[in-house]
Amino acid sequence: MRNVSQIINGKRKIIKKPELLAPAGNLEKLKVAIMYGADAVFVGGKEFSLRSQASNFTLDDIKEAVIFAKQYHAHIHVTCNIILHQDNLEGIKEYLQCLDDIGVTAIIVADPYIMKIAKEMNLHLEVHVSTQLSTLNLKAIEFYKEMGMDRVVLGREVTYEDLKTIMHYAPVDVEYFIHGAMCIHYSGRCMLSNYLSRRDANRGGCSQSCRWYYDLYENDMLVNREDDMPFSMSSKDMSLIDHIGELIELGVDSFKIEGRMKSLHYIATVVSTYRKLIDAYCDDPDYFQPDESYRDELLKAANRALCHGFFYDHPTKDEQLFFLRDEHPTQEFVMRILDYDTQNHLAKIEQRNYFKVGDKIEIFSPHHPNLFFTVKKLYNEDREIIEVANHPMEVLYVQIDEEVLPNDMGRKVIR
Amino acid sequence: MKIVLSLNQKERMYDYIDMGIDTFVLGGQYSFHAPYCFSYAEIELLTNQYADCYFYVAVNALYDQYVIADLEKYIDQLSKLNIKGILFQDFGVLQIVKEKHYHFDMMYDPETLNTNANTLNVLKEEGVTSAFLSKVIPLEEQLMILKEVHMPLMLHGHGVEYIAASKRTLLSNYKEASLLEFDLYGQTHLKLKAKNSDYLLRIFEDEKGTHIFSDTRLYTLDLFNQIQEFDYLYIETLMMSEGEAIEVASLYSDALKSFKNGTYNKDVKEYMNLLYRLKTPLDRGFLFDQTVYKLEDMRKMDNEKRESNH
Numbered sequence: 001m002r003n004v005s006q007i008i009n010g011k012r013k014i015i016k017k018p019e020l021l022a023p024a025g026n027l028e029k030l031k032v033a034i035m036y037g038a039d040a041v042f043v044g045g046k047e048f049s050l051r052s053q054a055s056n057f058t059l060d061d062i063k064e065a066v067i068f069a070k071q072y073h074a075h076i077h078v079t080c081n082i083i084l085h086q087d088n089l090e091g092i093k094e095y096l097q098c099l100d101d102i103g104v105t106a107i108i109v110a111d112p113y114i115m116k117i118a119k120e121m122n123l124h125l126e127v128h129v130s131t132q133l134s135t136l137n138l139k140a141i142e143f144y145k146e147m148g149m150d151r152v153v154l155g156r157e158v159t160y161e162d163l164k165t166i167m168h169y170a171p172v173d174v175e176y177f178i179h180g181a182m183c184i185h186y187s188g189r190c191m192l193s194n195y196l197s198r199r200d201a202n203r204g205g206c207s208q209s210c211r212w213y214y215d216l217y218e219n220d221m222l223v224n225r226e227d228d229m230p231f232s233m234s235s236k237d238m239s240l241i242d243h244i245g246e247l248i249e250l251g252v253d254s255f256k257i258e259g260r261m262k263s264l265h266y267i268a269t270v271v272s273t274y275r276k277l278i279d280a281y282c283d284d285p286d287y288f289q290p291d292e293s294y295r296d297e298l299l300k301a302a303n304r305a306l307c308h309g310f311f312y313d314h315p316t317k318d319e320q321l322f323f324l325r326d327e328h329p330t331q332e333f334v335m336r337i338l339d340y341d342t343q344n345h346l347a348k349i350e351q352r353n354y355f356k357v358g359d360k361i362e363i364f365s366p367h368h369p370n371l372f373f374t375v376k377k378l379y380n381e382d383r384e385i386i387e388v389a390n391h392p393m394e395v396l397y398v399q400i401d402e403e404v405l406p407n408d409m410g411r412k413v414i415r
Numbered sequence: 416m417k418i419v420l421s422l423n424q425k426e427r428m429y430d431y432i433d434m435g436i437d438t439f440v441l442g443g444q445y446s447f448h449a450p451y452c453f454s455y456a457e458i459e460l461l462t463n464q465y466a467d468c469y470f471y472v473a474v475n476a477l478y479d480q481y482v483i484a485d486l487e488k489y490i491d492q493l494s495k496l497n498i499k500g501i502l503f504q505d506f507g508v509l510q511i512v513k514e515k516h517y518h519f520d521m522m523y524d525p526e527t528l529n530t531n532a533n534t535l536n537v538l539k540e541e542g543v544t545s546a547f548l549s550k551v552i553p554l555e556e557q558l559m560i561l562k563e564v565h566m567p568l569m570l571h572g573h574g575v576e577y578i579a580a581s582k583r584t585l586l587s588n589y590k591e592a593s594l595l596e597f598d599l600y601g602q603t604h605l606k607l608k609a610k611n612s613d614y615l616l617r618i619f620e621d622e623k624g625t626h627i628f629s630d631t632r633l634y635t636l637d638l639f640n641q642i643q644e645f646d647y648l649y650i651e652t653l654m655m656s657e658g659e660a661i662e663v664a665s666l667y668s669d670a671l672k673s674f675k676n677g678t679y680n681k682d683v684k685e686y687m688n689l690l691y692r693l694k695t696p697l698d699r700g701f702l703f704d705q706t707v708y709k710l711e712d713m714r715k716m717d718n719e720k721r722e723s724n725h
Contacts, residue, residue: 139507162480
């Protein structure tokens with residue numbers, strides 16, 4: 001059993017804080033994830049990584065990421081999680097050596113061949129077993145331990161009850177998904193995309209065919225007529241925001257947020273929310289008061305309805321998306337703060353989406369509680385008064401009475 | 416090359432043995448999507464009754480932690496029987512067998528993952544003793560793997576192809592959400608067709624979750640000249656009627672005999688005619704096809720598809 005807490009000055013405190021591991025699809029998102037509180041960020045390289053549609057990182061990008069992360073004592077994990085085919089075998093050793101030389105903390109691997117050579121090369125980096133291998137039990141974890149693996153990322157099918165047992169005996173670090181999209185089938189074992197789109201899911205080409213609509217036939221007779229709900233295999237996204245305390249108490253080593261293809265707004269919101277929740281809980285676990293504000297905050301960036309995944313047990317119909325996609329209208333990300341003039345109460349911003357004078361804006365930040373203001377005065381870069389901000393990435397000035405900080409973000413409040 | 420058949424009916428053992436087939440995969444209590452699940456007592460009886468045959472037991476699911484203690488006991492029991500090997504995909508199963516020093520042929524069958532030789536050679540060092548190659552790679556790649564891997568390999572020879580499996584009860588969930596009436600029980604009566612595709616899928620649900628297979632049967636009856644060097648040729652009887660399973664097994668065993676006698680090239684046309692007469696949907700799967708995964712290739716494919724639709 002892992003010892004996660006200790007009495008300090010008469011008060012129990014969590015001494016084994018889990019790593020908060022965030023995704024990033026490009027350098028900008030990576031930097032924001034770290035600034036908003038991620039202890040580590042996982043990225044895909046241009047080679048040997050899934051999510052081929054995410055804007056994956058070059059070796060130079062990864063180098064910059066490592067240098068940036070070090071300033072915040074954060075870590076970079078690189079996914080090398082494709083299932084290798086005969087024509088993917090060349091260049092792996094050289095690539096792993098480059099990642100090690102750059103100072104990457106860990107690689108996330110699904111193919112045992114990469115596991116083996118990474119260990120044989122005596123690299124400094126850790127080797128983590130990808131969730132693509134759908135690891136659900138301790139015996140499988142022991143197998144990977146004997147292969148020299150440093151951490152296992154569990155399959156999303158692991159329930160809380162099974163996790164309790166696993167955490168009691170796990171001989172290596174354990175990473176557990178706390179937030180993000182879910183594969184409806186066992187990861188790594190789904191070939192729907194291969195058969196329906198000729199796109200290889202296990203090499204990054206997944207077409208997400210599970211989220212398509214299907215007709216169901218019984219003995220060759222159509223079951224769902226025109227107005228009926230079509231068959232679908234689309235899962236709601238997972239969020240364990242209501243169970244973070246229980247997971248911290250188990251000593252889970254790393255909390256993983258999924259979503260290398262998600263937006264900057266999503267990453268900032270989700271990372272920041274979990275960061276604040278984890279810190280608040282760890283500071284005073286016995287008197288921590290859970291409240292709805294964390295969940296409310298997540299919903300501002302969630303584009304699908306949220307569920308608990310397999311946390312309790314088998315997900316029911318309520319954890320799936322059927323005819324109505326149940327998508328949330330996310331609050332629109334409209335500005336990123338570049339600077340703030342405290343004398344004139346003027347924020348220099350980078351516009352991200354359309355907004356105008358009169359709009360109500362919510363500013364969120366890793367450093368202070370959310371604050372709200374209505375846009376009263378808006379200026380272009382030449383300090384001329386304007387009414388609308390409609391040019392993406394344009395530098396503008398906006399009057400905000402309360403002090404904001406560089407890299408705070410603003411989203412338009414939906415009335 | 417030997418034919419290996421997933422046994423659907425123990426009453427047909429005599430027929431299969433008569434055809435010259437002596438190696439069988441048995442579904443059991445812990446099997447994933449088997450044509451029939453034999454109880455331990457039935458497996459014991461079969462292995463005693465047909466002592467000259469070779470039996471593999473499919474212990475081929477991904478196992479939750481809470482199942483592991485019972486699974487260990489089951490493997491202990493299997494070790495007392497005349498079982499040649501275990502088909503598995505969860506490395507937890509391999510770990511149990513290694514810890515207990517059992518001498519099963521551990522055939523790694525992860526459905527989708529055995530796609531290169533180097534990985535299989537690494538797994539050999541970790542205790543894997545034979546392997547079932549992935550069905551989603553071209554025959555050319557399977558042949559390359561065959562040349563470079565130093566353990567017996569099984570090729571999917573005939574039958575429906577695995578596509579996906581979920582721990583969720585997807586059909587029950589849909590039935591409850593849609594309020595539509597259909598029968599949940601049985602392996603063969605439900606099919607799916609994506610709204611934007613003509614490809615038919617078979618779907619069924621059991622206590623282990625939901626399973627999706629191709630509607631078509633992959634076939635290799637006319638490819639013996641290319642596939643002869645594989646150690647095992649697997650016939651999947653899942654979703655086959657009793658008659659189809661017997662006919663298919665008979666055709667493949669006759670074809671193999673003919674191949675060994677040197678008359679295959681002359682006889683194959685007739686075998687294929689007999690196969691066509693079964694009127695089951697046939698397919699080559701990925702044997703002569705490639706998937707794409709690089710962004711530029713996927714875009715190219717999407718564009719080609721769009722243009723062909725205009």
